Amino acid sequence: MSNFDFSVFTFELLRSFVSTGLIFSVELTLIAMVGGILLGTLLALMRLSGSRLLEIVARIYVDGLRSVPLVMVILWVYLLVPLLLGRPIGKELSAIITFTIFEAAYYSEIMRAGIQSISRGQVYAGQAMGLTYAQNMHYVILPQAFRNMLPVLLTQTIVLFQDTSLVYAIGAYDLLHGFEVLGKNYGRTVETYLGAAVVYFVICFSLSALVKRLQKKIAIVR
Amino acid sequence: MAFQWDWQVYLNDTGSGQTYLQWMMSAWGWTIAVATLAWFIAFIVGSLIGVLRTVPHKGLQFIGNAWVELFRNIPLLVQLFLWYHVIPALITPMKSLPSFVLVVFALGFFTSSRVAEQVRAGIQSLPRGQMMAGSAMGLTLAQTYRYVILPMAYRIILPPLTSEAMNIIKNSSVAFAVSISELILFAMQAQEETSRGIEIYLGVTGLYVISAFAVNRLMAFIESRVRVPGYVGGGR
Numbered sequence: 001m002s003n004f005d006f007s008v009f010t011f012e013l014l015r016s017f018v019s020t021g022l023i024f025s026v027e028l029t030l031i032a033m034v035g036g037i038l039l040g041t042l043l044a045l046m047r048l049s050g051s052r053l054l055e056i057v058a059r060i061y062v063d064g065l066r067s068v069p070l071v072m073v074i075l076w077v078y079l080l081v082p083l084l085l086g087r088p089i090g091k092e093l094s095a096i097i098t099f100t101i102f103e104a105a106y107y108s109e110i111m112r113a114g115i116q117s118i119s120r121g122q123v124y125a126g127q128a129m130g131l132t133y134a135q136n137m138h139y140v141i142l143p144q145a146f147r148n149m150l151p152v153l154l155t156q157t158i159v160l161f162q163d164t165s166l167v168y169a170i171g172a173y174d175l176l177h178g179f180e181v182l183g184k185n186y187g188r189t190v191e192t193y194l195g196a197a198v199v200y201f202v203i204c205f206s207l208s209a210l211v212k213r214l215q216k217k218i219a220i221v222r
Numbered sequence: 223m224a225f226q227w228d229w230q231v232y233l234n235d236t237g238s239g240q241t242y243l244q245w246m247m248s249a250w251g252w253t254i255a256v257a258t259l260a261w262f263i264a265f266i267v268g269s270l271i272g273v274l275r276t277v278p279h280k281g282l283q284f285i286g287n288a289w290v291e292l293f294r295n296i297p298l299l300v301q302l303f304l305w306y307h308v309i310p311a312l313i314t315p316m317k318s319l320p321s322f323v324l325v326v327f328a329l330g331f332f333t334s335s336r337v338a339e340q341v342r343a344g345i346q347s348l349p350r351g352q353m354m355a356g357s358a359m360g361l362t363l364a365q366t367y368r369y370v371i372l373p374m375a376y377r378i379i380l381p382p383l384t385s386e387a388m389n390i391i392k393n394s395s396v397a398f399a400v401s402i403s404e405l406i407l408f409a410m411q412a413q414e415e416t417s418r419g420i421e422i423y424l425g426v427t428g429l430y431v432i433s434a435f436a437v438n439r440l441m442a443f444i445e446s447r448v449r450v451p452g453y454v455g456g457g458r
Contacts, residue, residue, distance in 0.1 A: 067388075067434045068427055069395035071406050076427075079419045162297035168399060169406070176300060190311045193303045197296050204295035 008188045009195060017185070021178025022199075024092060028174070029161045032099035036160075037153065039100065040107030045137065047112055058108070065105035071169050073102050078170045091172040095164075103160055110156060114149035115141060151215040158207050162200065175199065231418040232425070242412055242422070249408035250429050256325055256404060257394040257433075261387060263330025264337050271334060272341025273367060286338065293335035299396050302328040306400050321400040329397075333390050340382045344375035377448055384441035388434045405429060 046058035065073065077098040082088045118141050126136035146153075165176045173181075176196050183192030232243040240248075274286035293301070305328040310316040316324075348371060356366030376383075398407040409426040413419040 064431075067392075067431050069392040069406070069430060071395045071398070072409070072423070072427055072430060075406070075409060075413075076423055079413070079423065162295075165297040165299045166396070168299060169410070176297070176303075190308050193300070193307050197300050197304055197308075200297055200300055201292070201295045205291060208295065 004191055005188060006191055006195075008182060008186045008191060013182060013186075017182035018175065018178040018199075021173055021175040024173055025161065025164045025175040028092075028096055028099055028164050028167070029157065031096050032103050032160060033157045035100035036103030036107045037111070039104035040109075041111045041142070043104060043108035044111035044115060047108070048115060062105045062108055065102055066109075070098075070102055070163055071166050074098050074166060074169050077101070091167070091170050094170065095167045095172045095174075099160065099164065103156070106156055107153065110149050110152050111145065114145035114152075117148055118144050147218065150218065151211050154211045154214070155208065158204050158211070161207075162204060165200075225420075227421065228418055229421055231416050231421050234416065236412075236415070242416065245412065246405070246408055246422075246425055246429070249403055249405045249426075250433075252322075252397070252402055252404040253391065253394050253429075254433065256322070256329060256397050256402065257391045259326045260329035260333060260394065261390050263326065264333035264386075264390065267331065267334035268337025269341050269372075271338035272345065273372075275338065275342045276345045277363070286342075290335045290338050293332055294339075298329070298332050298393055299399060301332055302396055302399060304328075322402055325394075325397045325400060325402055329390065329393060333386060333393070336386055336389075337383070340379045340386065341375065343382075344379035345371055347378055348374055374450075377450060380441065380445045380448075384438060384445075387437050387441060391433050391437060392430065 043058045043062060046054040047062075049055065074095065078091070078094045081094060081097060122140055122144065123136065126140040131139065164174055167174050168176060171177070179192040179196035179199075180189070183189035232246070233241050236242055236245055271286045271289050274282045275290070277283065296304075302325065305324040306321060309324075310319070352370055352374070353366060356370040357363075361369065394404060395406045397404050398410065401407065405426045409422055412422045416422065
């Protein structure tokens with residue numbers, strides 16, 4: 001058994017190597033969550049719109065992305081977006097685009113289930129009040145769907161946070177990368193990988209504990 | 223934009239006496255090999271842990287729950303690095319293991335926590351009377367699980383197990399990080415060498431879609447074979 005040496009975990013070193021990565025991981029998670037939920041809701045509405053064309057487009061988007069590994073999508077965006085724009089974009093920006101596009105597919109399935117869980121009576125009530133389709137969605141259906149689905153949406157966001165580590169494939173500077181650089185610079189990779197695992201675990205475990213509490217609270221209301 | 227397709231790139235020599243097409247096919251084989259072996263581990267360990275979480279014994283339940291929380295709350299890629307860098311430093315004989323074995327264990331244990339969650343849910347979805355009926359017949363706890371509970375629980379959770387089996391193929395892609403020559407590593411290296419990224423990526427993406435579809439059909443076949451008349455969509 002080798003001797004562990006955790007002396008690399010000083011405040012100074014963590015701040016200079018790890019904090020940048022942590023900030024990017026959180027930033028990536030939050031942007032992809034907001035963007036993914038917006039785009040995902042749109043996709044869910046398209047699938048439930050009753051228009052054959054919109055339905056097929058949304059279906060191809062969602063099923064297509066869900067049958068491919070995230071790493072593959074990361075590589076695709078990193079290859080294609082610079083080709084389309086005609087100029088290189090940064091790894092970090094590429095990652096943000098990828099995760100928004102990719103997570104939208106998963107969020108849309110959650111939102112679709114949420115919208116379908118609202119009883120037909122609510123839709124009819126909205127229509128009876130003379131609301132247009134958009135108003136009905138905005139004021140009646142989506143707020144309830146969103147509330148019902150909040151725990152699932154948040155759980156998906158925890159998964160998203162874990163998945164941000166996959167930007168490793170293009171070498172973007174995230175939390176894992178920060179620990180890795182620290183470990184390589186000081187020849188202590190064993191300790192820093194362990195440190196990364198502990199940090200991810202603590203963040204994800206506490207977040208999922210929070211979601212569980214929230215779930216209980218919401219369950220009573222319904 | 224005038225883009226010129228160049229599918230002949232697949233027939234080019236990689237420099238080691240094989241074409242890129244042959245390399246991609248062997249990479250597909252590695253992807254399938256990692257996923258299949260990891261699935262065996264995930265299924266066996268996951269079933270065991272899932273059962274532990276439902277037995278009437280607080281200590282065993284705690285072990286089962288701790289297992290699931292541990293493997294569910296650390297990203298797969300980080301778990302892979304733990305297997306690759308940290309565990310061999312703790313248990314020195316593991317240093318001689320090839321990285322293929324480590325990837326299989328990492329992916330298998332990661333997925334086991336998800337399988338365990340499904341198995342637990344399946345068992346708990348059964349009416350409590352099933353367990354009581356088992357003990358009323360004089361079966362031991364182990365026998366009740368073997369002959370009464372598990373045969374029904376597995377049938378109930380076949381659909382979520384199908385998506386886990388499809389996930390494991392997608393998740394096997396992290397193996398590129400420890401230089402297993404699977405599809406993603408092939409995609410990255412072939413893209414670099416040939417500069418025909420779009421053709422290469424399309425090929426790899428297609429193989430992933432085909433693999434996922436094949437698993438889906440295979441599980442649907444199993445589902446139709448083990449269907450019990452009168453239960454979960456069975457009968458007719």
